[in-house]
Amino acid sequence: MSKIESAQGHAVAVHGDDIDTDRIIPARFLKTITFDGLEDHVFEDDRLEAQAHGKVHPFDDPAHKGAAILLGGANFGCGSSREHAPQAIKRWGIGAVVAVSFAEIFFGNSLMIGLACATVSPEQMADLMALADANPTLDFRLDIAASTLTAGDRVIPVTMPESVRSALLSGGWDATSLLLDKYEEVEQLAARLPYVSGWDRLSA
Amino acid sequence: MARTLFQKVWDTHAVRTLPNGQTQLYIGLHLVHEVTSPQAFAELRERGWTVRAPQRTFATIDHIVPTAAQARPFADLMAESMTSALERNCRDFGVRFFDLASGGQGIVHVIGPENGLTQPGMTIACGDSHTSTHGAFGAIAFGIGTSQVRDVLATQTMSLSPLKVRRIEVNGRLRPGVYAKDVILHIIGLLGVKGGTGYAYEYAGDVVDRMTMDERMTICNMSIEGGARIGYVNPDQTTFDFLRDRPYAPKGADFDTAVTWWTSMASDPDAAYDDVVRIDAADIAPTVTWGINPGQSVGVNGRLPRPEDVAPGDRAGISEALEFMSFEGGQRVEGTKIDVAFIGSCTNGRLSDLREAAKIVKGQKVAAHVRAIVVPGSQKVAVAAEKEGLDQVFADAGFEWRRAGCSMCLAMNPDKLVGREICASSSNRNFKGRQGSPTGRTLLMSPAMVAAAAVAGEVVDIRTWDAHVPVGA
Numbered sequence: 319m320s321k322i323e324s325a326q327g328h329a330v331a332v333h334g335d336d337i338d339t340d341r342i343i344p345a346r347f348l349k350t351i352t353f354d355g356l357e358d359h360v361f362e363d364d365r366l367e368a369q370a371h372g373k374v375h376p377f378d379d380p381a382h383k384g385a386a387i388l389l390g391g392a393n394f395g396c397g398s399s400r401e402h403a404p405q406a407i408k409r410w411g412i413g414a415v416v417a418v419s420f421a422e423i424f425f426g427n428s429l430m431i432g433l434a435c436a437t438v439s440p441e442q443m444a445d446l447m448a449l450a451d452a453n454p455t456l457d458f459r460l461d462i463a464a465s466t467l468t469a470g471d472r473v474i475p476v477t478m479p480e481s482v483r484s485a486l487l488s489g490g491w492d493a494t495s496l497l498l499d500k501y502e503e504v505e506q507l508a509a510r511l512p513y514v515s516g517w518d519r520l521s522a
Numbered sequence: 523m524a525r526t527l528f529q530k531v532w533d534t535h536a537v538r539t540l541p542n543g544q545t546q547l548y549i550g551l552h553l554v555h556e557v558t559s560p561q562a563f564a565e566l567r568e569r570g571w572t573v574r575a576p577q578r579t580f581a582t583i584d585h586i587v588p589t590a591a592q593a594r595p596f597a598d599l600m601a602e603s604m605t606s607a608l609e610r611n612c613r614d615f616g617v618r619f620f621d622l623a624s625g626g627q628g629i630v631h632v633i634g635p636e637n638g639l640t641q642p643g644m645t646i647a648c649g650d651s652h653t654s655t656h657g658a659f660g661a662i663a664f665g666i667g668t669s670q671v672r673d674v675l676a677t678q679t680m681s682l683s684p685l686k687v688r689r690i691e692v693n694g695r696l697r698p699g700v701y702a703k704d705v706i707l708h709i710i711g712l713l714g715v716k717g718g719t720g721y722a723y724e725y726a727g728d729v730v731d732r733m734t735m736d737e738r739m740t741i742c743n744m745s746i747e748g749g750a751r752i753g754y755v756n757p758d759q760t761t762f763d764f765l766r767d768r769p770y771a772p773k774g775a776d777f778d779t780a781v782t783w784w785t786s787m788a789s790d791p792d793a794a795y796d797d798v799v800r801i802d803a804a805d806i807a808p809t810v811t812w813g814i815n816p817g818q819s820v821g822v823n824g825r826l827p828r829p830e831d832v833a834p835g836d837r838a839g840i841s842e843a844l845e846f847m848s849f850e851g852g853q854r855v856e857g858t859k860i861d862v863a864f865i866g867s868c869t870n871g872r873l874s875d876l877r878e879a880a881k882i883v884k885g886q887k888v889a890a891h892v893r894a895i896v897v898p899g900s901q902k903v904a905v906a907a908e909k910e911g912l913d914q915v916f917a918d919a920g921f922e923w924r925r926a927g928c929s930m931c932l933a934m935n936p937d938k939l940v941g942r943e944i945c946a947s948s949s950n951r952n953f954k955g956r957q958g959s960p961t962g963r964t965l966l967m968s969p970a971m972v973a974a975a976a977v978a979g980e981v982v983d984i985r986t987w988d989a990h991v992p993v994g995a
C-alpha cells in the first residue's frame with residue numbers, strides 16, 4: 319500500500335462548472351481493454367472545439383505542460399462511472415484535483431486510484447484559477463495531512479472528508495487488501511442474508 | 523428506531539468499519555458489462571484472485587454492440603475484441619453471460635429487472651452510473667468504477683461511506699401527455715444537476731405509488747443526472763406483482779416469505795429524512811432539455827433562460843449551452859427542427875415505452891428529413907414488441923427497427939450523430955459529444971415526444987399537436 323501525502327507542481331485551470339465525464343474522456347476512447355494511452359485523449363473534444371474557435375485549451379497550452387494539479391469548478395466529473403476519466407487525468411500527469419465540488423462517483427473513483435481530490439470555496443477557486451492562468455509556472459502544493467493548498471506564498475485551507483484523508487495518508491485507498499482481511503466476517507454476513515442463504519431459513 | 527429503506531439495507535449489508543473509516547458493504551448482486559470490466563478482470567488474473575461469488579455475478583454486452591448487423595466477428599475490431607474479452611472472462615471465472623446467442627442479452631439495467639435478478643432489499647453494484655435504475659425495486663444500487671468492479675469481483679464487498687436521504691414526493695395527478703420521463707426531468711431541473719450530491723433519493727407520493735415498475739425505473743434511472751448516486755422507491759404490491767414468476771425470483775412458498783422480508787425493508791412511516799421535497803404533479807409539463815446538461819430543461823412551450831436574467835454565477839454556463847446548441851435566450855424549444863429521432867436506452871427502451879411511442883406513430887410517416895431509429899432495451903423487449911406488431915408499426919412509419927443495445931445513447935457502436943445534427947432522444951444525457959459527434963446536439967424528452975417530433979420533423983407539444991395537420995401549414 320503506498321501512502322499519498324502531497325501533490326506538487328504547476329497548476330492547470332479547467333474553467334466552468336459541471337465538467338462531465340464525456341468531456342474528460344469521450345466515449346469513443348472507452349473502446350479499449352486497458353487504460354493505456356488514455357492520457358493522449360483527455361479533454362479531446364474540448365481541445366478540438368477550442369482550436370476550432372482559434373483558442374488554446376489549457377491542456378494544449380505549452381505553458382501548462384507538466385502540470386501536477388488540476389483546478390476545477392463545481393460538480394467536476396459529473397456523468398458516467400467510467401474510471402477512464404480520472405485514469406486519463408492521472409496518466410496525463412495530474413496528482414491532485416482541487417475543485418469547488420465533485421460528482422460523487424468521480425470522487426470515489428479518483429480515491430480508488432490514488433488521485434487526491436479536495437475542495438475550496440468558489441471565491442477561493444476564482445483566485446486560484448486567476449493565479450494559475452497568470453503564472454503558469456507558479457508552484458502549487460497540496461498537503462494532505464495539513465489540509466492546505468500552497469500557491470506561491472499563499473496558503474489556503476482545503477476540505478477533504480476525514481476518511482479520504484486517512485485513506486490517502488495510510489495507503490488504505492487501495493482497499494482490496496482491507497476488504498479481504500477478516501474475510502470470515504463477510505461470509506457470516508452473507509449467511510444471514512435470506513436472498514443469499516435461502517428463503518426457507520426465514521420461514522423455518 | 524424508525525429507519526428509511528436506505529438505512530435498513532445499509533445496516534443489513536454492513537460488514538464492518540474499515541481502518542480507513544469507510545464501511546465494508548456486502549454486495550448482493552453484481553452486474554457486469556464489456557466496457558468497465560476488462561481491466562478489473564485483468565487485475566484479478568495478475569493478482570491470482572478468483573471471482574468470490576460467481577453465482578451472484580451476471581454479465582451482458584450492451585454498450586458496443588452494433589444494432590444493425592450483429593454477425594460475428596463485428597466489423598469494428600475493437601468492439602469484437604472487447605466482446606471476446608468478456609466471453610473469455612466469463613468462461614474463465616464462471617460468470618453467467620447473457621450473450622447475443624442467449625436470447626437474454628440487453629442493456630444491463632433492463633435485463634436485471636426482467637430476469638427478476640433485481641429484488642427489494644438488496645445491494646446491487648455495476649460499473650455503470652445508471653445502476654440507480656434498480657432502485658425502482660427498493661434495492662440500493664450503486665454505479666461504480668473499474669477499481670471497485672475489481673473489488674466486488676474479488677471480495678463481493680466494497681468500501682464506501684453512507685449517504686443522506688432526501689424524500690421527493692410527487693402528489694396529485696399528472697396531466698395528459700406527461701410521462702415519468704417528464705417527472706424526472708422536472709425534478710432535475712428543480713433541484714439541479716448537483717442537488718443530489720451526497721444523497722440517496724427516495725421517490726414517493728401518490729403519483730409514484732400509482733406508477734408501473736417501468737415508470738419507476740425511468741425515474742430512478744436518472745437520479746444520477748440529478749447528482750444522486752442512488753434513487754429508490756419503496757417496494758409495494760406493484761413491485762411484487764412484477765417479480766412473481768420471473769426466472770430468478772423466489773418461487774412458491776419462498777416467494778411469500780420473500781414478500782414479507784421485502785415489505786419489512788421499506789421505509790418506516792415515521793422515518794426521519796435529511797430533507798423532504800414536495801412536488802405538485804400538475805406543475806409538470808412535457809419537458810425537453812435545451813442545453814448541455816440534463817438540468818437545462820424547460821416545459822416544451824416555455825421559454826429558454828436569457829443569460830442576463832439569471833444569477834451572475836450561472837451566466838457563463840447558460841451562455842455556453844445556448845451557444846453550443848445555437849439557441850437564443852428567450853426563445854421556445856417547441857418548433858426546433860430535428861435531424862434524428864432516437865427511441866431507446868435504459869431510461870426509455872422498455873416495452874411500455876415502445877408502446878407509447880408506437881401509439882403516436884401508428885399510421886403516420888416520419889418527416890422526410892428525419893432519420894429515426896428504435897432500439898429495444900433487450901432481446902426480450904424486442905421479442906415482446908414484435909409479438910404485438912410494434913416493429914411493423916415503426917417500420918411502416920419509416921423508423922428503423924433495430925436489435926437491442928445502448929446504441930445512440932452514447933454512440934460507442936456505429937449509431938452516431940453526424941456533425942451538428944440535432945437529435946430528439948429518449949435517452950438520459952445531453953452532454954456535448956454524447957451521441958458520437960463532438961458538435962452534435964441532443965434534446966432529451968419522453969419517447970412519446972420523440973415519436974411526435976420524428977413525425978412532425980420538429981419538436982412539438984404532444985398535448986396540442988395534431989398529426990394530421992402538417993406542421994407549419
Ligand code: SF4
Binds near residue numbers: 585629
Ligand atoms: S443505455 Fe445509455 S445510459 Fe444506459 S447503460 Fe447504455 S450507455 Fe449507459
